Each structure stands twice: as C-alpha cells, then as structure tokens.
Amino acid sequence: MMEEMYIRAGRLITGADHEVVEDGAVRIEEGKIVAAGPATEVLPPAGAEASVVRYDDATILPGLIDAHVHLTIRRGETVPRHAAEVTDEQALLLGVRAARQVLAAGVTTVRDCAARGRHAQALRDAVEEGIIAGPRILASGKPITTTAGHIWPISYEADSVTEVRRAVRQLVKEGVDFIKVCATGGRMTPGSVMGRAQYSVEELRAVVEDAHRFGLHVAAHALGTEGIVRAVEAGIDTIEHCTWLDLDSEGVAFDEEAARMMAAQGTVANFASNPPWQLLEEYDEAADQSLSAQPAGLVSRVRHRWQLVKRMRTLGVPVCFATDSGYGAWRDFHDLSYLAQVLVEQADFEPLDVIEMLTAAPAQAIGWGDRLGTLAPGKIADLLVVSGNPASDIRALHQVQAVYQGGVLAVGS
Numbered sequence: 001m002m003e004e005m006y007i008r009a010g011r012l013i014t015g016a017d018h019e020v021v022e023d024g025a026v027r028i029e030e031g032k033i034v035a036a037g038p039a040t041e042v043l044p045p046a047g048a049e050a051s052v053v054r055y056d057d058a059t060i061l062p063g064l065i066d067a068h069v070h071l072t073i074r075r076g077e078t079v080p081r082h083a084a085e086v087t088d089e090q091a092l093l094l095g096v097r098a099a100r101q102v103l104a105a106g107v108t109t110v111r112d113c114a115a116r117g118r119h120a121q122a123l124r125d126a127v128e129e130g131i132i133a134g135p136r137i138l139a140s141g142k143p144i145t146t147t148a149g150h151i152w153p154i155s156y157e158a159d160s161v162t163e164v165r166r167a168v169r170q171l172v173k174e175g176v177d178f179i180k181v182c183a184t185g186g187r188m189t190p191g192s193v194m195g196r197a198q199y200s201v202e203e204l205r206a207v208v209e210d211a212h213r214f215g216l217h218v219a220a221h222a223l224g225t226e227g228i229v230r231a232v233e234a235g236i237d238t239i240e241h242c243t244w245l246d247l248d249s250e251g252v253a254f255d256e257e258a259a260r261m262m263a264a265q266g267t268v269a270n271f272a273s274n275p276p277w278q279l280l281e282e283y284d285e286a287a288d289q290s291l292s293a294q295p296a297g298l299v300s301r302v303r304h305r306w307q308l309v310k311r312m313r314t315l316g317v318p319v320c321f322a323t324d325s326g327y328g329a330w331r332d333f334h335d336l337s338y339l340a341q342v343l344v345e346q347a348d349f350e351p352l353d354v355i356e357m358l359t360a361a362p363a364q365a366i367g368w369g370d371r372l373g374t375l376a377p378g379k380i381a382d383l384l385v386v387s388g389n390p391a392s393d394i395r396a397l398h399q400v401q402a403v404y405q406g407g408v409l410a411v412g413s
C-alpha cells in the first residue's frame with residue numbers, strides 16, 4: 001500500500017513565477033509531491049487509508065531554505081574566541097539546538113558553511129537517521145583558507161595549488177556535501193583583510209576543478225571586490241556575502257563587468273547576513289518611527305547594497321538571501337522569516353519575490369533545484385504551512401502552523 005497524503009489549505013504559494021493558488025491542495029505519495037494546484041482539480045486519493053489534512057485560513061509553501069548558516073557557532077563570537085572557549089562537545093550540542101530551532105521556523109534545508117571537525121556532517125547524519133530533529137543539512141565541514149586567513153582556527157590552511165587540492169580531497173574523505181573556500185578576509189576573523197583577495201585565480205580554479213570532479217559545488221566567502229572577481233573568474237558556484245568592498249575594506253567598489261560575467265555563467269550571489277540583523281532590532285525598537293530615525297551610516301550602507309542587489313538581478317545574476325545565523329549576523333536560528341520581513345518592508349522587494357529567493361532560488365543554488373524549492377510534481381514534500389497569507393503580509397511567515405519533511409509532519413499539527 002502506497003503511503004498517500006492530501007493537504008488542503010486556503011492557498012498555495014508554489015514558489016514558481018509568483019504563482020498563488022487560492023483554495024489549493026497538495027497530494028503526496030511516498031514523501032513526494034504528485035500534484036499541487038486548485039482543490040477543484042487536485043482531488044483527494046480514493047483509498048480510505050490516505051490521510052487528509054485541512055488548514056483553512058492558511059498558506060502552504062515550499063519549506064524555506066537557508067543556504068548559509070553555521071549551526072555550531074554562537075552568535076556574536078569571533079572565530080578565535082569560538083575556537084578557544086567552546087569545546088567540541090559544546091559546539092556539537094549547540095548544533096543540535098540550532099537544528100531544532102531552524103526546523104521549527106519552517107526552514108527545511110540549510111547549507112552549513114563552516115563548522116569545526118566533522119560536526120556538520122554528524123548533525124546531517126543524525127537528522128537523516130531520525131536521531132535529532134532538524135532540517136536537511138548540506139555540510140561543507142571545515143572551510144579552506146590561507147594561513148592566518150578568514151576562519152583559520154577551524155579551517156584547513158592551504159597556501160598553494162597543491163595544498164588546496166589536498167584540502168579538497170581530504171574533505172571528500174570527511175564526507176562533505178560541498179566545499180567552502182575563503183576568497184577574502186572576514187569580519188569575524190581579526191587580522192584577516194576583508195577587502196583583499198586571499199587566493200589567486202589559479203588556486204581558486206584548482207579548488208573548483210577538484211571539487212567538481214567529485215561532484216561537489218564550491219561556495220566562496222567573498223566580501224571584497226578583488227576576491228569576488230577572482231572567484232567569478234575561477235568558476236566558483238556561489239559567492240557568499242558578495243558585498244563588493246573596496247581594497248580598504250570600507251567603501252563599495254561594485255564591478256559591473258564581474259556582475260555581467262556572473263549572469264553569463266550562472267554564478268549565484270548569496271547575500272548572507274545582508275540585511276544585517278541590527279537593522280531589524282533597531283527597527284523593532286523604533287516601532288512606528290521611520291527608518292530615518294536610525295543611525296544614518298548603517299541605513300545608507302544597507303540601502304546602497306540593496307540597490308546593488310537590484311542592479312545585479314536586472315543584469316540576470318541569480319540571487320538568494322541567507323541569515324549566516326550563528327556568526328553574529330542574525331539574531332538566532334529562527335530568523336529567516338524576519339530577514340524576509342526586512343526585505344519586504346524596508347527594501348521594497350515584492351513578498352512573492354522574496355519567498356522565491358528563500359525557496360526556489362537557493363534550491364537551484366545548492367544543486368537541489370530538481371528536488372526542492374517549489375510545489376511541483378516530483379519534488380520532495382518539504383512543506384511549510386503558515387497562518388494567513390504571506391503574499392500580502394510577509395509577517396505571516398512567522399506564524400508557523402506546521403512543517404512537513406518528505407510528507408511527514410515534523411512540527412506543529
């Protein structure tokens with residue numbers, strides 16, 4: 001007997017082409033979506049064994065995807081402090097808690113973009129085996145960086161073509177799902193230089209070649225334009241943060257030529273920790289006040305970045321957003337919906353646009369576009385059910401009623 005399920009709700013947001021289906025239904029067999037559409041067309045299965053669930057004033061959408069998190073790292077902690085003050089055992093337990101929080105917030109897939117040892121792989125396997133609650137986890141394991149480079153205390157330090165190749169191969173032995181390489185310095189690693197490239201194009205290309213040979217994609221941490229340009233030239237798959245910092249790490253030096261190349265190659269810009277969480281906290285505190293009541297520096301910097309994001313999308317660059325949770329960027333591990341709120345309410349993105357940048361776009365970016373990200377036949381039935389209608393009020397994303405993983409109820413009722 002095939003396991004069948006039928007879920008009906010006030011509406012569906014399919015995650016494709018801004019589609020909203022009023023009074024919609026999803027039919028699931030063996031953990032996969034077999035049909036999704038108007039309830040007048042997608043009918044309940046005939047078998048009496050099929051379970052039927054109804055959510056009336058609610059919306060079903062694809063489970064959210066946060067393509068840049070650090071499940072095992074505490075908020076607001078520099079990398080050296082994390083390495084010095086948190087034991088291996090504590091780090092792993094932090095990851096267990098974070099995994100549960102992420103799932104409860106409707107995020108059904110994450111990409112863990114740096115953890116020490118094999119922690120992220122262990123968490124991934126524990127979720128798959130049903131030992132702990134959590135989202136599907138794609139793990140980079142340890143990042144690859146230069147000696148004294150960004151995240152060095154928990155990375156493989158590699159300083160030449162030969163060394164980066166060896167690091168990739170070592171990570172393959174450690175069972176990673178993708179490779180994370182640090183193309184520039186980073187904010188949370190004192191002594192590293194955000195605006196400057198850490199690797200040559202040749203070294204980055206060696207990472208890409210070897211990773212692709214093993215069927216793994218490559219995410220490059222890149223804040224400065226110098227590193228972004230080299231990463232794009234080297235054929236990196238996803239550029240993390242992509243903040244276009246100038247060589248002094250202060251101003252912005254947007255390179256339109258590089259953005260055009262990203263569009264041509266399909267290189268993804270994954271704006272992790274953009275917008276920064278401070279914006280929402282200050283926004284919350286300011287309550288009814290306008291943004292102009294907030295510190296001018298942060299607001300104008302962030303506004304400028306959003307203009308660049310919009311420019312890049314116009315050029316055809318694939319764009320998604322992520323929290324970078326754990327790394328002192330966002331508030332906690334339940335915050336992807338709050339990031340969505342900021343993008344709609346402060347950056348003037350359309351709600352359906354934002355939802356697709358947190359579902360279909362990251363699914364493509366992480367190489368799971370054929371299995372995740374939309375409500376379409378053949379996709380894994382990872383579903384988020386929220387009260388209300390996020391297409392008209394994005395804050396509805398905070399009101400999680402239920403989360404399904406592969407057609408199985410994991411959160412709520």
Ligand SMILES: [Zn+2]
Nearest residue numbers: 068113324327
């Ligand atoms: Zn990060």
